[in-house]
Structure formats: C-alpha cells, structure tokens
Amino acid sequence: MSRQSTPQSVRVRIAPSPTGPIHMGNVRAGLFNYLFAKQQGGVFMLRIEDTDKERSKPEWEKDIFENMQWLGLLWDEGPDPAHHGASFGQYGPYRQSERTELYKKYLLKLLAEGKAYYCFCASDELEAQRSNQMSLGEAPRYLGTCRQLAKDQQEKKFKEGKPAVIRFIVEPKVVVFDDLIRGKVSFDMSLAGDIVIAKNLETPLYNFTVVIDDYEMKITHVIRGEDHIPNTPKQILLQQALGFPGAQFGHLPLLLGTDRTKLSKRHGDHSVTRYRKEGYLPEAVLNFLALLGWNPGGEKEIFTLQELVEDFSLKRIQKGGAVFNVQRLDWINGYYIRQMPIEELTRRCIPFLINAGLIDPWPDVKGEEIWYMAEKRPFPEGILKEEDIQKVISLYKDTIQPYQDRLKKLSELPEMIDFFFVDNLDYPKELLLWKDADAATIAHALERAKEILSGIADDKWTREHLEEVLMPFAEQEKNRGYMLWPLRVALSGKKASAGPFEICSALGKEKTLRRIQFALEKF
RNA sequence: GGUCCUAUCGUCUAGCUUGGUCUAGGACAUCGGGUUUUCAUCCCGAAAACACGGGUUCAAAUCCCGUUGGGACCGCCA
Numbered sequence: 001m002s003r004q005s006t007p008q009s010v011r012v013r014i015a016p017s018p019t020g021p022i023h024m025g026n027v028r029a030g031l032f033n034y035l036f037a038k039q040q041g042g043v044f045m046l047r048i049e050d051t052d053k054e055r056s057k058p059e060w061e062k063d064i065f066e067n068m069q070w071l072g073l074l075w076d077e078g079p080d081p082a083h084h085g086a087s088f089g090q091y092g093p094y095r096q097s098e099r100t101e102l103y104k105k106y107l108l109k110l111l112a113e114g115k116a117y118y119c120f121c122a123s124d125e126l127e128a129q130r131s132n133q134m135s136l137g138e139a140p141r142y143l144g145t146c147r148q149l150a151k152d153q154q155e156k157k158f159k160e161g162k163p164a165v166i167r168f169i170v171e172p173k174v175v176v177f178d179d180l181i182r183g184k185v186s187f188d189m190s191l192a193g194d195i196v197i198a199k200n201l202e203t204p205l206y207n208f209t210v211v212i213d214d215y216e217m218k219i220t221h222v223i224r225g226e227d228h229i230p231n232t233p234k235q236i237l238l239q240q241a242l243g244f245p246g247a248q249f250g251h252l253p254l255l256l257g258t259d260r261t262k263l264s265k266r267h268g269d270h271s272v273t274r275y276r277k278e279g280y281l282p283e284a285v286l287n288f289l290a291l292l293g294w295n296p297g298g299e300k301e302i303f304t305l306q307e308l309v310e311d312f313s314l315k316r317i318q319k320g321g322a323v324f325n326v327q328r329l330d331w332i333n334g335y336y337i338r339q340m341p342i343e344e345l346t347r348r349c350i351p352f353l354i355n356a357g358l359i360d361p362w363p364d365v366k367g368e369e370i371w372y373m374a375e376k377r378p379f380p381e382g383i384l385k386e387e388d389i390q391k392v393i394s395l396y397k398d399t400i401q402p403y404q405d406r407l408k409k410l411s412e413l414p415e416m417i418d419f420f421f422v423d424n425l426d427y428p429k430e431l432l433l434w435k436d437a438d439a440a441t442i443a444h445a446l447e448r449a450k451e452i453l454s455g456i457a458d459d460k461w462t463r464e465h466l467e468e469v470l471m472p473f474a475e476q477e478k479n480r481g482y483m484l485w486p487l488r489v490a491l492s493g494k495k496a497s498a499g500p501f502e503i504c505s506a507l508g509k510e511k512t513l514r515r516i517q518f519a520l521e522k523f
Numbered sequence: 524g525g526u527c528c529u530a531u532c533g534u535c536u537a538g539c540u541u542g543g544u545c546u547a548g549g550a551c552a553u554c555g556g557g558u559u560u561u562c563a564u565c566c567c568g569a570a571a572a573c574a575c576g577g578g579u580u581c582a583a584a585u586c587c588c589g590u591u592g593g594g595a596c597c598g599c600c601a
Contacts, residue, residue, distance in 0.1 A: 139524090328552080
C-alpha cells in the first residue's frame with residue numbers, strides 16, 4: 001500500500017486542573033479526545049494544569065488518575081511514571097508545575113522582544129475600571145497604562161517594591177480561526193486589552209502555559225469545551241508572537257444541567273467518583289457520555305469503547321449544548337448490568353458488598369482504597385463465599401428490583417439481597433396477606449407449603465423440582481397467589497423480591513423451613 | 524452591557540452537505556395494554572418537536588435574510 005503523503009500524526013491531550021474532583025464534563029472532553037486519537041492512530045495525552053498553587057492539591061490529581069484508569073482512558077505518552085511515584089498505566093502525566101523553567105524561558109523571550117511588559121496597576125483599580133467600562137456599555141478591558149512605561153520609571157517601581165504582573169501585548173487585529181466543529185470563527189481583538197500571562201517569572205498563568213505546552217507537546221488538535229472559545233484568539237496571538245506553528249481548534253458543546261446552564265456544582269455533584277460509588281459501570285458512563293453531543297447517524301444506542309473509536313467523527317459532533325439526563329444514564333447502566341456475565345458482575349459488586357457490611361474487606365485494604373481494588377484482587381475471604389453471592393445476584397441480574405425501579409446501579413444491590421444472609425427477618429404480619437385473603441387462609445396455605453416442602457429430599461432441592469412439586473398445590477387455592485405470595489414474603493420479608501422458588505433453592509431446605517415456621521408463628 | 528456560540532418531541536438525537544421518498548424516524552422519560560404470585564424483565568400501543576417572520580423555488584425541517592429565544596466568556600482561576 002502506498003500513500004501520496006504522510007499526514008502529520010494526530011496528537012491530542014486533555015488538560016484538567018487538580019482543583020477538585022474530576023467531573024463528567026472533563027471526562028466527556030477526555031473521551032472525545034481519546035476517540036479521535038485512537039481512530040486516527042494518534043497519541044492521547046494527559047496534562048495536569050496545576051499552575052494555581054493555592055488551589056491545586058495532590059488528592060485531586062490522584063482523583064484524576066484513578067478515574068481515568070477506572071474508565072479505561074489511559075494516556076499513551078508521558079514522563080516515566082516512577083518519577084511521579086504513580087503506577088498508572090505505562091506513563092506518568094505531564095505536569096505544569098514541573099515546567100516552570102520552560103515557561104520562564106519563553107516569558108523572558110517575550111519580555112526581551114518587547115511583546116510583553118511588566119504592569120504595576122493595582123488590581124482594585126483595575127476592577128473599578130472594568131465595572132465602569134461595563135456600565136458605559138463598553139467591552140471591559142485593560143487600557144494599556146503600563147505598556148509605555150519608560151525603563152527608569154519601571155526600575156523605580158521595582159525598587160519601591162511595587163507588585164508587578166506580566167502582560168502580553170494583544171495586537172488589535174481580527175483573528176479568524178477555522179473551528180473543527182463550528183467552522184469560521186472570528187474575533188476583533190482591538191476590543192480586547194493586553195492580557196496577564198504571568199504573575200511573575202515563576203508563576204505563569206493559564207493562557208500562556210497552554211500555548212507553550214501545546215507547542216512543546218506537539219499537539220495537533222486542541223479539542224476542548226466551548227467555554228474556551230474566547231481564549232482561543234488570545235492563544236493564537238501568543239502562538240504567533242512566539243513563532244509557533246499552532247494547532248487546529250475544535251470546541252465541544254457544553255454539558256448542561258436541567259436548567260440548560262453549564263453543568264456545575266449548582267447542579268449537584270457530578271464528580272466521576274460519585275457516579276462510581278453509586279454503582280455506575282464505566283462502560284455505561286462512556287457510552288452515555290459519547291452520545292451526548294455526538295451520534296454516528298444510525299439508530300444504534302449501545303456502543304463499546306472500541307465501537308465508539310471506529311465510528312467516531314468530529315464532523316458529527318453537535319453544536320448545541322446537551323442536557324445531562326440521569327434517567328438515560330440509568331437506562332444504559334441497567335442495560336449493561338443485565339448484559340454482564342454473572343462472574344464479572346459479582347466481582348464488580350465487591351466494593352458495594354463491603355460497603356453494606358455484607359462481606360469484610362481485604363485485611364490490608366482500608367478506607368477509600370476498596371473502590372479501586374475490586375478489579376485487582378480476588379474475592380475477599382470470609383463467611384460468605386463468592387459462589388454464595390454469585391448465586392444470589394444471579395437471581396436479580398435480569399429481573400428483580402425492590403420497590404418501583406429495576407436494578408440500575410450496583411449500589412442498589414446489597415439491600416436487595418441482604419435478606420438471604422440475615423437470620424431474623426423483620427416484616428409486619430400484614431405483608432403476608434395476599435389481596436383480600438384473611439389470616440386463616442394464608443396461614444393454612446403456608447402450613448400446606450411447609451408440609452410439601454418438608455417432604456422434598458435434599459438432593460431434589462432445585463428450583464425446577466420445587467416448582468414442579470409445589471405448583472399443583474398452589475393451583476388448588478382460590479388463586480395461586482394465595483400460596484405463592486405469602487411464601488415469598490415469608491422467605492424474603494420484602495414486598496418485592498425474586499420469586500419463591502428461586503429463593504428456596506438459594507436458601508436451602510433448612511433455612512427455607514425455618515423461615516416459613518417463623519412466619520407461621522405470627523398467626 | 525460588550526463579544527462570541529447556538530436553535531428538530533420534556534430530554535438525547537436521525538434527517539439538513541446533494542430541497543421532493545418527512546402526514547419528521549429512533550431512544551430515554553411519561554401514559555395505556557399484554558405476559559406475570561409481587562416488583563421487574565420482555566412485548567405491543569399512545570401522546571409528544573422542525574422557535575418565529577420573510578424570501579428563493581413547482582416544492583423547504585433542509586438554501587438565504589431578519590427577529591426572537593437560549594448559552595458561554597469578559598480574573599493577577601483554569
């Protein structure tokens with residue numbers, strides 16, 4: 001196979017800041033970048049934007065790593081992980097706080113070339129100026145007071161110890177770029193003022209570090225949220241001033257809350273960790289997020305990561321924002337749960353079972369760590385064996401769910417199955433009564449069921465056999481519910497559960513009879 | 524307020540590039556029915572949208588113009 005030209009290989013990144021837990025918006029941007037990179041045979045990278053020293057925290061950085069790993073969105077280039085003391089994938093992340101010298105070099109260059117200057121204006125004055133401009137109906141911007149400051153005046157202010165920031169001279173020209181998703185976008189930068197690119201030589205700011213890093217990392221496509229559109233012309237001007245080739249830009253539609261404003265804390269907690277702890281599966285989260293703002297054109301709704309990679313296209317990304325609709329996530333999650341092999345599902349339930357106190361955690365794993373271990377460890381040792389749990393979960397996987405909803409999240413599972421493992425069920429006698437049946441009828445039916453069940457040999461105690469034997473007797477009642485309902489309640493203590501034969505077989509003969517006896521004593 | 528982005532059922536969307544096959548398709552949610560010992564699964568069905576106004580055209584959800592609505596940004600945060 002021959003090619004006329006070798007296109008420059010695609011290199012993309014996501015650049016979250018570790019100032020809080022990584023949220024669904026970050027992940028969706030990450031997913032789109034990942035899909036684009038993989039489909040193009042390119043490179044997907046992670047860059048930690050931690051230039052804000054006050055707000056950046058190691059715990060949030062860890063939150064980014066853990067969740068990206070959980071979702072299977074591993075980056076494929078970066079520094080030696082050992083250097084970071086991290087064990088995520090093959091590579092560590094790029095981290096801006098480790099590149100101060102690099103930024104300083106370029107800062108000095110801009111300063112030397114007269115493309116940037118020190119500004120001594122006090123921030124409260126600037127703020128007053130901004131609100132004044134706004135009330136006059138003007139675009140709020142810096143007027144360039146310090147741009148023309150003579151050398152000696154500058155020296156004087158430095159000697160006086162006046163705090164200074166570094167501003168970049170924004171050329172008053174029209175900047176046009178061809179957005180990968182929106183087409184031509186243009187800005188008249190004469191309406192903008194000079195922007196602050198660093199607090200000082202050691203503390204560069206966002207718009208500046210992005211430009212340097214994207215250049216140094218040879219990023220070819222900057223795919224990010226729509227909220228960055230206004231930053232783009234500034235960054236393009238910076239690229240030009242530095243003589244950088246510049247990447248292509250593509251701005252993704254925003255993830256919205258139900259009020260159609262940008263998804264934020266106001267809309268509740270949309271951190272990935274929260275969804276994980278509620279029992280959403282990573283494949284469901286990815287599938288859901290991919291279809292928010294993108295669609296391959298057909299009527300297919302369920303996609304594996306690999307299928308998403310194959311079908312992905314930037315051209316098919318929606319331009320308008322998409323409301324984050326939890327009901328749809330629930331539906332997709334439920335679908336994945338029902339499709340999942342029971343062994344796999346049981347394994348994924350481990351942290352939830354531990355959390356609910358049904359099983360003990362691994363002795364050496366504590367606190368939050370349980371959430372990261374299920375995939376790495378065997379089932380924890382304890383009274384309850386993996387097979388026991390598996391057997392019970394399998395009764396629920398395809399069908400049953402307490403109260404009104406089906407099984408949508410793994411966190412709902414423990415409360416559905418706990419009755420299998422406790423000895424004394426707690427439920428009111430009235431729950432045993434089926435429809436209009438009176439106590440005597442129900443007691444009689446239960447007594448009957450007990451008799452029949454006691455006659456069944458241990459080695460015949462299977463779901464199929466139990467049903468075969470018991471059903472004819474149930475049919476003798478006014479309605480088979482008269483026997484089956486109280487039996488099921490006696491065994492589960494719940495108004496909604498798996499069917500009586502399923503429970504009997506999982507419980508075993510001894511426990512089954514004991515529970516029926518317990519119910520009978522209520523009469 | 525200024526700048527920029529945007530507009531198909533309540534929500535996510537297909538259709539728009541190459542106008543007719545669109546009395547606008549699918550999915551989630553909602554409602555009704557069937558299956559069923561409960562809840563659910565599953566199956567069937569219903570209701571539900573081209574923001575508005577002009578043009579162009581034999582013909583517009585699809586092309587053009589305008590209006591209106593919605594959103595984002597306007598930090599020595601990212």
